[in-house]
Amino acid sequence: MMHIVKNKAFNIPTIRVQFPALQQYIHGKPLIYLDNAATTQKPQQVLDALLSHYQFTNANVHRGIHTLGDRATSALEATRKSVQNLIHAAHTEEIIFTAGTTASINLVANSYGQAFLQRGDEILISHMEHHANIVPWQMLCQRTGAHLKVIPITDTGELLLEGWEQLFTPQTKIVAIAYASNNLGTVNPIKELIAKAHQQGAVVVIDAAQAIAHLPIDVQALDCDFLAFSAHKAYGPTGVGILYGKSELLERMPPYQGGGEMIREVTLDQVIYNQLPYKFEAGTPNIAGIIAFQEAINFIQALGYEAIQQHEQQLLDYAHSQLSRLPGIQLIGTAPHKIGIVSLAIPGKHHLDIGMLLDAQGIAVRTGHGCAQPLMQRLNLEGIVRASFAVYNTLEEVEQFMLTIQKLSQRK
Amino acid sequence: MKYPSPSTIETRQDEIIQAFKLLEDDREAMLHYIMELGEQMPPLANEHKTEANLIKGCMSAVWLKPCQQGDRLFFEADSNTAITKGLISLLIRILSGETAQAILQSNLYFIQGIGMHQLIGSQRTGGLASMLQQIKLIAAQQIKNA
Numbered sequence: 001m002m003h004i005v006k007n008k009a010f011n012i013p014t015i016r017v018q019f020p021a022l023q024q025y026i027h028g029k030p031l032i033y034l035d036n037a038a039t040t041q042k043p044q045q046v047l048d049a050l051l052s053h054y055q056f057t058n059a060n061v062h063r064g065i066h067t068l069g070d071r072a073t074s075a076l077e078a079t080r081k082s083v084q085n086l087i088h089a090a091h092t093e094e095i096i097f098t099a100g101t102t103a104s105i106n107l108v109a110n111s112y113g114q115a116f117l118q119r120g121d122e123i124l125i126s127h128m129e130h131h132a133n134i135v136p137w138q139m140l141c142q143r144t145g146a147h148l149k150v151i152p153i154t155d156t157g158e159l160l161l162e163g164w165e166q167l168f169t170p171q172t173k174i175v176a177i178a179y180a181s182n183n184l185g186t187v188n189p190i191k192e193l194i195a196k197a198h199q200q201g202a203v204v205v206i207d208a209a210q211a212i213a214h215l216p217i218d219v220q221a222l223d224c225d226f227l228a229f230s231a232h233k234a235y236g237p238t239g240v241g242i243l244y245g246k247s248e249l250l251e252r253m254p255p256y257q258g259g260g261e262m263i264r265e266v267t268l269d270q271v272i273y274n275q276l277p278y279k280f281e282a283g284t285p286n287i288a289g290i291i292a293f294q295e296a297i298n299f300i301q302a303l304g305y306e307a308i309q310q311h312e313q314q315l316l317d318y319a320h321s322q323l324s325r326l327p328g329i330q331l332i333g334t335a336p337h338k339i340g341i342v343s344l345a346i347p348g349k350h351h352l353d354i355g356m357l358l359d360a361q362g363i364a365v366r367t368g369h370g371c372a373q374p375l376m377q378r379l380n381l382e383g384i385v386r387a388s389f390a391v392y393n394t395l396e397e398v399e400q401f402m403l404t405i406q407k408l409s410q411r412k
Numbered sequence: 413m414k415y416p417s418p419s420t421i422e423t424r425q426d427e428i429i430q431a432f433k434l435l436e437d438d439r440e441a442m443l444h445y446i447m448e449l450g451e452q453m454p455p456l457a458n459e460h461k462t463e464a465n466l467i468k469g470c471m472s473a474v475w476l477k478p479c480q481q482g483d484r485l486f487f488e489a490d491s492n493t494a495i496t497k498g499l500i501s502l503l504i505r506i507l508s509g510e511t512a513q514a515i516l517q518s519n520l521y522f523i524q525g526i527g528m529h530q531l532i533g534s535q536r537t538g539g540l541a542s543m544l545q546q547i548k549l550i551a552a553q554q555i556k557n558a
Binding site: 027028349350352353356357359360361382411 | 439440443444447471472492493494495496532533536
């Protein structure tokens with residue numbers, strides 16, 4: 001039995017009991033949920049808020065004068081305040097509700113990109129990006145004649161910063177980069193990148209989908225121009241995303257989608273758009289989801305990012321130290337600064353087979369290209385097995401995962 | 413012309429159902445058994461791992477190569493994943509060497525009989541259905557060309 005030192009600052013049983021989904025058995029075995037980078041499970045307080053909205057405050061927002069409408073609007077706007085507080089935005093109207101990280105990035109590409117980019121301009125991304133932070137920019141390049149440039153990565157899964165400054169040119173207009181990689185776990189030096197991009201007059205879009213549940217974010221300290229994330233990767237409901245944008249940029253940008261809510265006045269001849277943030281929130285939003293997201297933020301803030309980081313770092317260190325000793329295991333992504341993501345490959349064994357055999361043990365992991373095919377091409381891999389940790393995971397679960405991987409790697 | 417009795421296909425299916433029953437719902441053992449069946453199947457030569465032989469609708473790559481001998485259809489197959497290779501080996505074990513007519517008329521009740529859907533999940537059951545559909549498509553094509 002391996003020696004396990006528990007993190008005393010974190011009372012895992014008290015946390016786990018708040019997650020109904022974690023109380024179940026899969027194929028007769030207790031569920032070990034290690035696919036948190038795909039989506040996290042939801043605590044009871046989020047589930048209660050969802051149900052309670054539909055039971056007692058269900059009404060459309062920003063429209064009716066009636067009491068239910070007012071309650072729903074107040075609750076939705078309270079979440080906007082909570083998000084502002086969570087990421088330290090200067091103004092509430094800098095928080096735009098979207099359907100998810102993908103929708104947020106597409107909003108920037110379609111609105112800011114379409115309005116301000118032209119032929120010959122350059123968009124800089126990295127080789128480790130999720131498809132959601134690649135394809136919208138490729139589509140923008142196709143429409144505008146701009147070019148996509150890529151910051152290479154090292155074999156350990158870090159941005160190759162040697163010579164990276166040459167990638168910035170006066171034509172660089174947008175830099176779009178992940179705060180943390182969804183497959184490698186690498187936490188990128190985004191503050192340096194943002195400073196460099198600003199020297200060249202480029203705006204920076206941060207994909208914070210993998211960061212939001214694990215790292216404290218201060219958009220003013222980072223000085224990022226846009227930042228995108230999803231509620232569902234941070235213990236909140238699916239179908240809710242956030243786009244943070246500096247108000248001076250959002251003011252200059254044209255609306256992305258037209259419809260109700262985003263207008264102030266419409267005649268059949270002309271339209272006057274609504275003010276921020278509503279200019280970018282056409283149509284009825286995911287009201288229940290947004291309201292319930294506030295409870296997810298409360299959950300994170302009650303634990304505190306410092307304790308969360310300490311706990312997840314312990315899981316990561318334990319997994320890395322044990323897995324690196326196993327012969328026949330290829331660890332993917334070994335940067336010194338990571339969030340709790342452990343990716344691996346077992347040469348000679350297909351990731352789908354490994355995923356299925358782990359599932360037979362009740363262990364849920366991600367298998368495949370992890371929505372980052374260019375990264376897999378760079379690493380010369382067809383796919384990976386990814387275990388990603390959250391606040392409710394235990395050292396015992398990580399150990400069970402490793403023992404199963406060890407057993408599978410030893411099978412002929 | 414002598415047609416094989418449909419019971420041959422049924423007998424082979426019954427044998428497979430019996431073999432899985434011995435594993436007493438041990439999910440891991442069942443998956444390992446499927447993989448072992450795949451390992452027993454000779455690998456397909458690389459020259460036959462072509463786009464034309466690739467089955468559409470599977471999560472992993474599966475190649476199926478038909479071969480006609482007299483009125484019988486024989487199949488060889490391979491996959492880049494061990495479980496998928498095992499799955500197609502089951503279909504080949506049951507259907508290879510039969511006439512096109514028998515293949516077309518076959519009812520593969522073993523899939524339900526061993527609880528395949530619960531065992532491999534909906535995505536891979538869909539893949540298995542694609543493999544079976546391809547085998548039946550080849551059989552139908554052979555009848556049409558005859």
